[in-house]
Amino acid sequence: MGSSGIHRFRYVATAFVTLLFMGLIYAWSLFVEPIEADFGWDRTQTSLNFTLSMIFFSVGMLAAGAIERRFSTKVLMIATGIIIGGGFVAASLVSTLMGIYLTYGVVVSFGVGVGTDVVMAAALKWYPDKQGFASGGMLMGFGMGAMLLSPPVTMLLSAFTWRMTFVILGVVFVVVMVAVAFLMHVPPADVAVALQAKVKASSAASTRDYTASQMVRTKAFWLFFAWLILVTSGGLGLISQAVPAAQEVLVSTGMTPDEAVMLATVAMGGVSLCNGFGRLLNGIVWDKFGYRFSLTWVSVCFAASMGLCGIAMTFGSFPLIVVGFMLLGLAYGGNMSSMAAMSSGFFGTKHFGMNYAVATLQMIPAAFIGPMLLASFQQGSGSYTSAFWAFLAIAIGAFALSFLVKKPQD
Template sequence: MSHATSQTHATATQTTPHRLLYFFVAFVLLMFFGLIYAWSLFVDPLEAEFGWDRSATSVVFTLSIITFCAGMLVAGALEERTSPRTVMLITAACLGLGLIASAFTESLPFIYATYGVLVGAGVGLGTDVVMSVTLKWFPDKQGLASGAMLMGFGGGTMLLSPVVTTMLGALGWRMTFGALGAVFVVLVGAGAFIMKLPTPEYVRPLLEKARQNATVAAVDMTGSQMVRTPTFWVFMVYLMLVTCGGLALISQAVPAAMELLMGAGAGAGASGAAAAGAGVSAALPEAEALMLATAAMGSVSAMNGLGRLINGFIWDKFGYRVCLTWIAVAFAAGMLCCAFAMMGGNFPLLVAGFMLLGLMYGGNMCSMSAMVGTFFGPKYYGINYAIATCQMIPAAIVGPQILALSQMGSGSYLGAFWVFFAVAIAALAVSFFIKPPKAA
């Protein structure tokens, strides 16, 4: 272990309550990192100012997810060669520079580079190091700890989106980007000097207990060993299918809700009577519609966070099989709700669909984290988790584009919701082929 890394270890005299400090710091940091999912708040202001179409702006989100995965891979390697503090300081620099530079956007390639690349990479770096360090304090509660922390990542959009929406209205999108950049520099920079690794003496009894209870793998696998197991690849297919639908919704949640609220798309013909019956006017002023659409996105974020916590509990209590089944079922049910809501102009039903999809996406992200620790051991968690997140790259490319192309081609998101319903059924089928790897 390097000298830099050894300096980041907590002392051997740490007692169990002290690990909650690192959990709390991780939760707050991940809550702010979750703002990467709030990209849809910036879509309409940017499209209005520059005349960009939905397909072009959805590329920003896709790029941010790709570089998010790349950032996690880099973090996993950097953490072993330097220290968590160094990785977090690099994170602060990427996020600050990316967000502040985004305020000066005048072209698509520019914001692709600033938000799509720098912000995405910064969130990936930060998420990996924060998760890796904190979970080493909780070898006995891998599912619950990862789920609770990731609840912050998913719930951050719900808690902070109203703040960002208010800032956009009061300051405009340029000043909002700049202000967020400054906040991230301060917050992540401070976190870099708080987060520490536990000592081997602290972890050893907790790890032995976890292995006795079979909540972590009996053998730690390196990244190269992990990718040679059939379990890893079958699980990756499952994750890609579910993530595809989750990222599609997250990237277009506000525009999709606006479509229904403004009476556009497939449900436009029926939206007058149906929406009135649902308690929502089909001819809402744009400002009111935007508030409701933002609230709908907030419901996705709330359930995203809650799904991570619930799934962490289920994983530890009932095992992976129950988790994977309910995630796929919620995926299918959520897409059905969204499709029928669009057909009937029913906003509450759309929100119900959003909530189910947020719940399943949060559960899926928690399953990915818990799978790495439970199936492949905690020792190489940082790099193994980063490798597993690479499933988000094809999902981020395909999912949002299906939704964007559906809207551009037919003027509605309805067709895409039916496509994703079929994807959910496929995910359910794949889940039955996932089994724990055989010990090496």
């Protein structure tokens, strides 16, 4: 890598670290038990906060896409730190369920969405020639954030109350986001022209910059949007129920529930690890082999994972369900990096922030479909077995849909 390559790589590295912290949005489950113990709230009430987080994360990205051309990256990242930090501190002071919803579910998640969109839009402008690699590398941080930062957060919860942990996290986010504000820049005009010269004609390179309104009028966008919903629903469904599903398999082998939950948590770690790695891997695949191969292998991983999980539930095989979890992690991570690569590769980098924000709106229906479908099958039959077979059908639908997606220019 030459000096110019090293120079621009630092922006992807900065974005990776930033999104590592943003990935804590997936770690809400760490706070559930201590908060429930304090207030006596049930799991249904506290679980709604995760759904709210997904919704307002998407809203935050949409808001950032609308204003990022009016303000500098520095201003927006400082604002991000204030929003997230203020949200955590405010959450530490609440005494009602609605207070948790408004501070953590709305304010913190909105700030995470704003910061994610801004930092990705800035960093991707340095890599018009390697959109898949750049987006995958950055999003790997987001996917692995919950796994890598859960241990220190757990230590804080053990040493302090959840309220003090929220205050500490608020301060940390302000410091990190302000630091990022001074490290992250978009390329100057002359550099941007030189970078565009690196772009090679390929199946992943867009020759036109679409606005969001132009993008949503294309057939390509809606086919891709539908594909994203199908794969994301599977990922979010399993993320929300991975531990109890793995626990069911382990208990069926004669293990006690207390013993089972420890191993089930390890299985959940496999999902997080592969979620992060899948984002980088699929970004590289997108650049090297094109969007068609990328969508196909993600769909195949999704289908294989659901099939393996269904077989594992039927025969009580813990190793098999771990492999299934890891494959779904790869599929879900690949799905997330595909969304970023599509936004820039299909529709150009000029309006990436807004276009990517619009694409992330697919997480709203997926956040309802996946967890609710998985939970309803489990409640209806008392087992997750039928749920995995149902998701296998969804995965097959995603596989078929992947062949219908075409770039607007095709």
